[in-house]
Amino acid sequence: MAAHVLQLRFALLIGALRGDVAHVARMVLGLLVLIAATAAGCWGLLTMRDAPTDALLAVTVLGGAALTLGFALAPLMVGATDPLDPRRFTVLGLPSGTLAATLAVAGFISVPTAVLTALAICVAVVWAEHGVDVPVVVVGAILAVTTCVLLARVCMALTALFLRERRSRELSGLFVLALLVVVVPVGVFFASLEWRGRVPSQLEQAVDALALTPFGAAWAFPGRIAQGEDAVLSLAIALGTIVVLGALWFLLVRRLMSTTERPVSTRERGGLGWFAVAPGTPSGAVAARSLVYWLRDRRYIVNIVVIPVAAVLTTVPLLVAGVPPEIVALVPVPLVALFLGWLPHNDLAFDSTAVWMHIASGIRGASDRIGRLVPVVLIGVPLLAIAVPVAVSLHGRWALLPAMAGICVSLFLTGLGLSSISSVVSPYAVSRPGESPFQQPQRVGAGGAISQGVVMLGAIVLSAPPLWWGWIALTKDIGAATMALWAGLAIGLVVLVAGVAIGSAVFERRTGRLMEFAEST
Known part of the structure; x- marks a missing residue:
């Protein structure tokens, strides 16, 4: 059953490139832009092999936390239907635990996860160049990618349960506005900081705080070891985050399989904006x-x-x-x-x-x-x-x-x-x-x-x-x-x-x- 679900997942990815000429052109163009952005991000990370350890830690923790937050917000901002909604498999009579594990693995097979994996590998390579043991950087990359995938699965399930009836482009626009309100001022603040060859103290405080949160703990784990500091707390937070997300995912799958999908309301079909x-x-x-x-x-x-x-x-x-x-x-x-x-x-x-x-x-x-x-x-x-x-x-x-x-x-x-x-x-x-x-x-x-x-x-x-x-x-x-x-x-x-x-x-x-x-x- 697991192999069949994974095969369906690959078929869905390939099927996205089928359709009329305009649709295929848009998909190919978007894929090329994504590949170019990923290549630029990987090149930027690999150029930091000679950078100071504190600068590399700041970049990886801040960037990694932003990526993790993006995986959580994407289901709320994008109005697409989840192709791996557990309710689609209810007719097969599968145990909820087996289905949850299978869908969690299938969640690793996606274009955003492929981009995230490429960036995580580059981060692992750079930390290895800074003297961190290979098993440590591999564990850090696995923890980071797993956290993002499980977080996306959980948020997608919560969206299917509670926001399906209210999805609209207006609601997505409000999420984008809220994101701009947070991102732009923070970006302006970071751009105004004076580096002078070292990480500003304000940024160090932000990195230390993020390293103790579920969003940045996995990304900070190799860096703490490279700095010669105790990384046990970051590792414990990263592992605890995965355990909590995994348990929440299993509970949500059980809840979804015992409920029916809400029909689209009349007013939403009417396009009342x-x-x-x-x-x-x-x-x-x-x-x-x-x-x-x-x-x-x-x-x-x-x-x-x-x-x-x-x-x-x-x-x-x-x-x-x-x-x-x-x-x-x-x-x-x-x-x-x-x-x-x-x-x-x-x-x-x-x-x-x-x-x-x-x-x-x-x-x-x-x-x-x-x-x-x-x-x-x-x-x-x-x-x-x-x-x-x-x-x-x-x-x-x-x-x-x-x-x-x-x-x-x-x-x-x-x-x-x-x-x-x-x-x-x-x-x-x-x-x-x-x-x-x-x-x-x-x-x-x-x-x-x-x-x-x-x-x-x-x-x-x-x-x-x-x-x-x-x-x-x-x-x-x-x-x-x-x-x-x-x-x-x-x-x-x-x-x-x-x-x-x-x-x-x-x-x-x-x-x-x-x-x-x-x-x-």
Whole structure:
């Protein structure tokens, strides 16, 4: 039976190269790119045979931990169906233990595992060149590859059990955004470190921490021996990880064989996109509808695109005026945070007559206010999480990171809180759906200009404490950076909660006037 399953696994790999010409071309191109990337990675590892031991340990542990994490996240980010789902073998009446062992072995036969194995072999060769015994490096490579394969099997089984009904490209996009929020700031931080012929102390601390986790223990095992240190703990963690993953895999196979696969829901077959991802609550429905508008309506898209461009353009007069470049590098990101918080200040007016759905359904004001903030939060948080570390790295002083984060959080959240009030208290006419975003209707009175100014100036005034402490940290005492961080978080959260609460109450009291506004504009 095991031989038959392995034969089927090879047949599935070969069958992926069959189909129409376009499909075969895409598969071959992807395979060539993967081979080229693998060759580049192997060549980079083999060139480190003469590198210092601490540098090699940092590269292998950090890179290996990232690969292991990738094997865990891939089943969540990729919407493909698992060809080795244990439920496919239920009709054969096989014992769950035998099937689990067979499928675990079959998991080693895949293109990602082949790439991982090639990299692990290169790591073993390099550690052997550094004087580590061959049995030790072989054991380290086997432990690393086995951990990744079992982790992928377990995560794929968990995905089949709990996420099958909610799989969609929108959900995959959220995972990619979350990954960018983590990877880009970390990459910017590592790139800013000063090596000067040795591994920076910050990186050594990260390596020491990862060596004691399931993600990096197997990769760190040979390196600890090369450094002459005790590697028993790393070996024990690596072996324990495999034992735990193996036991969890056997339990999941037994659970899968006793359950039936969930049918694909009607709404997912209907291709409802964000509505299939958002929670089935009033806030979730509002958020899904708002996301569709924000990502497809050119009026929203133009506003999003203009914000970073306008923020960057503000640096030109500052540079011309002679402001030092390291100071100018800190200016655009707070402006982006301010404009992002200000962006939904008139969001209700962009709905046009579609706002009747909220009013006619008797939706609560809190659901409307919270749901409308979801798109700008999903756009603003990743953008700021990437831009803040980049700005601090350009400035060159990482001690200012807490201050910059506190200022941006305060400007962003206070802007959202005030916008939640402004969009129901003082909406003003905007271009209708389908019209040019640069075509603005004639307005009677100055209500629109006043609401815009109140939200923007209000966010700046309320953020004065973190702005002040940030300036103190920049010019005098770097210890004020922590005060700026906590003040920004506290003020931002308080204003956001208060703004949503006030906006909710106003929305419920002014539904008739809001409908009248929507019909008249």
